Amino acid sequence: MVYLTRKAEFAASHYYHNPEFTPEQNRAIFGKCNNPNGHGHNYTLEVTVKGKVDPQSGFVVDLRQLKDIMNREVLDAMDHRFLNKEVPEFLHQIPTAENIAIAIWQRLAPKLKAAHLHRIRIYETPDLFVDFYGEAA
Amino acid sequence: MPNDWNRETYGKCNNPHGHGHNYHLEVTVSGSVDPATGMVCNLVDLDGFVHHEILERFGHENLNTLPDFNNAVPTTENLCIRIYEILQRGFRHAHLEKVRMEETMMNSFAYAGGKELRD
DSSP, X not given: OEEEEEEEEEEEEEOOOOTTXXXXXXXXXXXXXXXXXXXXXXXXXXXXXXXXXOTTTOOSSOHHHHHHHHIIIIIHHHTTEEHHHHXXXXXXXXXOHHHHHHHHHHXXXXXXXXXXXXXXXXXEETTEEEEEOOOOO | OOHHHHHHHHGGGGOTTOOOOOOEEEEEEEOOOOTTTOOSSOHHHHHHHIIIIIXXXXXXXXXXXXXXXXXXXXXXXXXXXXXXXXHHHHOOSSEEEEEEEESSSSEEEEEOTTOOOOO
């Protein structure tokens, strides 16, 4: 069992707002992140897959295929997007780093064939990252 | 394997003149903290072992020409496994947990002897 991690970077904007809360509650809980005009982050995504090394190729997974899948499923959908308004998962769910990690897991897991998804790590800033291992969210 | 398969599978990495990487190696060991030294193992021992047994063996070499890769393609997956085996067999000062290698800033690999990783 070898683990392979591939990184990608994308920029996106979001804001935090729960329509079930009052405006005062939203401001109290989410602070500056409640500004409906949004704010941006340069996200760093780390996708870790695990699997046996193919004896012929020496690969756990074809890195080009993994890169293509990450580009198609994640970056095309999220890079330079306003997550709340442009990504279907976040029309009714707050695009916190936690929920972004879960959404990325759900997008990637069904597309990987040879190797299994092990972990999604997403950095919202260099000081803050979230890990998701695919447990029941 | 036929040339077509090699070109298709490895792309630019199939160039027979080879290509280089600045690999970064991380070795994780575990053990009880020795009450006399306050250490899991003396870093001088770990550094010395890695220097003599791994860096001198693989550093600035064409991996394809080394006996380690007579029967395996020197992908970073296989290099991780080989380095783990060398440490596992020779390093006696602490328990080997994991070998992790960065091939580029964007790709890394980890091997824990076939065990599941906790992180």
